[in-house]
Amino acid sequence: MTGQVKEKFGLTEIAEQIGQEPTKTGTAAVPAPVVIDQTRAETQGADKAYYESLENMLVTLPVSTLNSGGTNKFGETFVTPGTTRDRILEGEPLPASLLALDADAGAGNPVNPHKAPKSSTYVTADLFDEVRNATGPLAFSFGHYKLMPQPGAMPTVVKGPIAYPYNGLAATTAGQFRVVSFNVLNYFPVGVELDLSPVSQAEYNEKKARLADAIDDLLKRPDIVAVQEVYNLAVLQDLAATLGGYTAYLQEGNDSRSIDVGYLVKDGVSVANVRQFDRTTAGCDDSGRAYDRPPLAIDVTVAGEQFTIVNNHFKSKGGSGASGACQLQQANRLRDQVAALETAGREVIVLGDLNQFEFEPPLAALQTGSSLTNLWGSAPAEFRYSSHYQGALQTLDHVLVTDGLDDAVADFRYAPISTDYADRYLTNDGHKVADHNPAVLTLSFGAAQPEVPVTVSAQSRCIAGKAYVAVSARNDHTGPVGFEVESVFGAKSFTDVAAGASGYQSFATRQVSVAAGSVTVTATGTVGGQAATTVVTADYPAINCA
Template identity: 25%
Template structure:
């Protein structure tokens, strides 16, 4: 492609001084990048930086990538770099030979406190276009065979667990391999899609389709050690107005060759910024339908409906309702999470959700389903987290033609329901009621809602949950390895509070018969987490997910990893049951919600 000549660097069609250190002060890109994640020249003003423009981004974080087509021969030092132009649209084109001066900066997408890695870039640049129309460096082809199977090195304990100062071992760790290519042109070919496309113009592919596969074409996150290094995010450098980003579902394939500079951002980490984007081939993924419950079976389902409120378009209500009827087979009891108040995200003091629920239940009837009744407790304004002003809460819907709700008045936002023994059975002092709502475990978080039901003469207690989010956790692709999961502390406390309530169904005065208890909902944590372990501790609950084949245990897709966030647990009195995670959302670009619902069927 090019050769170093006396007095300078020669590219096809043009030669100019500077890159071969013939001019005093000229700096090569590899020297700027260095062999760690932090440039040895950070903060310095550099001049005479030469290379070929390999990609231009005229929107978002504007700038362009430059690559030295010769390089220094060291695989640990990248030959590419991003030149940030701020608000200015870059006045260069792909194939231009340029000479750049600028200040070396380590930019942390999302902020330094987010825990992500930094992007080495040149800021406040002065750019000279020497000539145009040059051939581009050959892309580094990314394949499963060339990517290390280990994900990340262990961070330096003397530096807070950061990997930033460690020399790159690009042949040992996937994150080091990606870092050694930061800013360089890379390519992937015929890559399976493992994370659906989004409204932000991104999708996830895998270079290793055999790595923890799901039956539907995804890649499963099965433990804290299962990082699945084959995953890579793909975005487009082509503005949407010129070419809409393709719609892709899990199980599709990004065919042909996708080529562009390797970028890094806070939403997913290393990203192929595609200058040339392949075509999406339909993998034929279909939405699942569960079977209807039999006459003697009770069907209890959970569904996160993602901030549902009256301001949502009718189409969202119709799709959610249609899924309840067609895909979930109209369960007898439906625990819904993220029901917002009647004014939605408007922060106006409204806490009632009757209109939200009326619209939802009427949409179910219109879809051919039962006329559900509902029970819930309005929260204290602003006390339950979620979208500001939305006052999200858990609500229990039920089909009165199949199951009866036992109303026991007195429950409110701050009064805990208690277990009361009646005729030897565990019942509630208040139904519906909240579980330990004043416990600090629920600060700024949704409180569990429990209801007492009767089905074929048996009492069933259903506890609907939406545990605290993972906000504040360090990303798996970040500079701290292993990452800190600080949000887990609150969920662990919440799990213990729910477990303590379940224990009361066994130990309360007057309780002589084992209670039928179902604990379900969006727990915002994995089935292998300490949260899940706390819930199943002491043998009070069993995780129904364990009844499924391991490859089928997922309800959510994040960063190209199919994973569990929603769980269903049962007390020992429920001896035989069937759980079905109904995949209708998380794997699809077109989603009514970002979670997949689940249905539990059993005979009390």
Template identity: 25%
Template sequence: MRTIPAFTLSRVAIAASLAVAGLQAQAACSLPDARIHQVQGNGPQSPMQGKTVAVQGVVSSLLYGKDGPVGFFIQEAPQNQDADPATSEGIYVYTGKLALPALKAGDVVGVRGKVLEFSRKGDASSETQLQPSAAADVQLCGYQGELAPISLRLPLSGDAAQLESLAGMAVKFEQPLFVIDSYNYGRYGELALSSQPRQWVPTQLYRPGSAEAKALRAANPRDRLLLDDGKTWQNADAWLPGPGGLSAANTLRVGDRLDGLTGVVSFSNGAYRVQPLYLPQVSAANPRAAAPARKAGQLRVASFNVLNFFNGDGLGGGFPTERGAKTRDDFLRQKAKIVSAIRQLDADVLGLMELENDGFGPQSAVKELVDALNAGQDADKQYRFVDPGLPRIGTDAITTGMLYRPSRVKPDGAAQALTVGDPAKNRLSLAQTFAADGKKLTLVVNHLKSKGSSCEQVKVNGAPDADTGDGQGNCNLTRVQAAQDLVRWAKQRRVSSKEGLLVMGDMNAYAKEDPIRAFEDGGLSNLLARFQKDAYSYVYQGESGNLDHALADASLTKWVAAAGEWHINADEPTALEYGSEFKSAAQRQNYYAPDAYRSSDHDPLYVDLQLVPIAGADEMALGMLGLAGLLAWRRRK
């Protein structure tokens, strides 16, 4: 340890230092040389940028780092505010590691600091801040002040100046708000909120490029805001729902309601956000649902995107894999959740997407999944996987798969791996015909090209396949071509009236987009649109829609008794997934359960078929029921 020599101060020096400290406190608390609204100005940046000023204000909220406060927000007392709505009366004081006095909401403080505009590289806006250079530049004035939050409502005006004029100020929402996205909740503490229980992808409801789709695209951003957690570090314990915060058993779902939200408007990481003053009241407005019940005598067909189910080398090693789990332990956690979901879904035939494309041998991913599903199950609940007789299905890292229960259906003929569209861009589809109850069902499982893929250099029928900006994303023409090829394949089949076709899977297209229209124009009935009022299977950037679809030909449509999604994944926080990354040891334990919830990012779909006529009814009556449902669906459209 280094020894610092002692020294003494004269009485004059001590008195002088105390006088300086007293003058600083007096200057900060009694003689501010600027009001906060003057520092903020009425534009996007401060007119006093770079100057050192003294202000006085009421503490509204502290911002915390791992080791304690790193800054705080102050607001001008009501009697000192100006009449200009374009100027903010609040400001953030960044103190970093300075030793601050113990601050709490309502304290009046004087602050001397340099006026700066803080932003990250690439941010379109910045946050006006005061940065004191020493702890003595922050002085408690010894009394309490009034903090009067401003009422704010969603939707916003759409003008960034609205939130800029409130930056650093306390606001309150007297309307209920709803969670519409929790993707960044576990890692960054962020929740996207709206005045509506759910925001819809425009092309889920309207045709791409239509006036309605454009209007909804413009309206959605105005009707949302980010709620932050008042913390500046990643992977802090998720704080809602209170009082204990997020856990596997205490979830916070899209559609859940928040009342009494009060917080401070801030700007960071490229976005305006609200830092909470205290816990809002959370209501489970969208509670978890049990697995959809099925009726005796019906046949259930389902599809499920299993979120990159990769089992390494199949012998316990080979991790991390190209996709999926990074460790063996994480894979076991993933497998337990997938098995739980599939068992509860209780499908007789099941299409899968995002399986590891490693064949059908003893160490394959599909074999390991089937073995796990069958372990300890009665014979009538056990599965087999469909093997098309190929080493692998296509060349992509992921593939489609199919499981079935021999106790309920029997394969009729060999499975087929179908080339659809450009084989360099589209994964192969998997088709298998089954016999059940005197009828035949052909299931085709698909996973069409993703919206985020690059197709800029691709041409389909001479047209470039880049994103056109109509909401359908990249590779739309590639997906349309695949859908049209599937329709042509279906029409070329020679089948009897006792054989039906069901096309299921992750189409990477929303309900009103061109690929789904190609299926419908080809004579396939959109079962989710018919049986569900508001179908969705996926939430992306706060907007909901169904990328996953079930489409039936005319024969099979007559047998459909029900169709829908089981909302176990899309609405749940990503923090509840199996992965251990970006989680503390306690979070890995608290956020995880070997249950179905957040077993994937897509919700599974199901279609229940009544193949055998109901006692007392004939096929004509069943057909009339199907027709009535179809007419009702058309009226809704």
């Protein structure tokens, strides 16, 4: 063979001389594998000269440990030689000995590699599991050395301390209220293009069932789930129906792939005034707007406490978003919205996939000029991460609260159902259904008080050149309730409003224009045998009817 030795994407290869094909002279026996020396692997420099010397050779790794999470969605099992258990976190130097076991050798040659069946060399291993006697060629791709286990010669996996299924969350108790942020990864309907082919009915059914298991079983049915990467309201409503006892909320944004943010709200939770921030504002995101996925806000009333949740999905950290400049602009806009809410007397929870690490400028910007505090530092230290990438556990998903909610924070943690586990390829398993860990906030407001479930909306309208404020209050309870609607333009009472029915009042302002404002609805009824009162406010926009 005659050719030039060169590096292509980091892999050493021989580029054959044109017109001079190599000649096969026979078949040689496969040489015995070279045993990877743990000490040499750990002490090699940043250029990984030791691994370079073994590239394209048959090697054996006698024992290694998963310290970067479970086998990832690409079939990569990142390990370090030896038995030490120590999570590899973003911001820390990657160990020189880090390498991955790669499932490609048993994948066959699928038409669409994005939707290939499980590889026969997929290593089913979770965080801190041990992998023994992994043998195969040592390759290099995507910045890492990779040992390629061969069909029929799979390594042994020794289960470590991470329990499967995940059991790190207890159900909420009386007086507690749980809010979860969850990037659910491409929840698309049947027929929509995803990963080079349309979503099939079977794929859609499996995704829905696995999301339902994650929310219902692993996350213990939170009161509110703020979701990211949902295609439209219809699929979110379908998930709500599968779960039972939830209502879906979503508004379309500007994203070219039509991924949006939304909410699943448990029955009995009082919410109002669902609205987007800066949907049409010009800005730095790919659509030319401030946000491809505009923040979605919702007002919540719990045990007499009122606060606003703002669900976010900032610009991707890859590609044109790598510098973080756009995410910083988005953070500054969001911070200003929060500051305005605080000035109006509201407490705020900001959450979502912010596509920035906890130590980067956008997170600092959110906490400058508002009373927001990032709860990342209050999570259990060993679980402060929400994703894994290139062998490191990292945090892109965050929850921040204003200071009036500080005392109500009973617990904050990330539920590592995505990072810490390999995919079992089960059609109803919530582990690994997405590539982000849910961020779980549990609030405590003292003894639980019964609430009247009600949905309230307010709108500004022009009738015959005059401004009117229209208010609708819907009874979401199973029995009759009463409503007291109050505004600066008058009040209206409704008694014995039937389940599912609404009280409606249009207040005449007697003016050509009206400034933005809010109305208050007090709902009274009997819930669980106890008298209950719920107060909900709803905002209406300014309008000019001239």
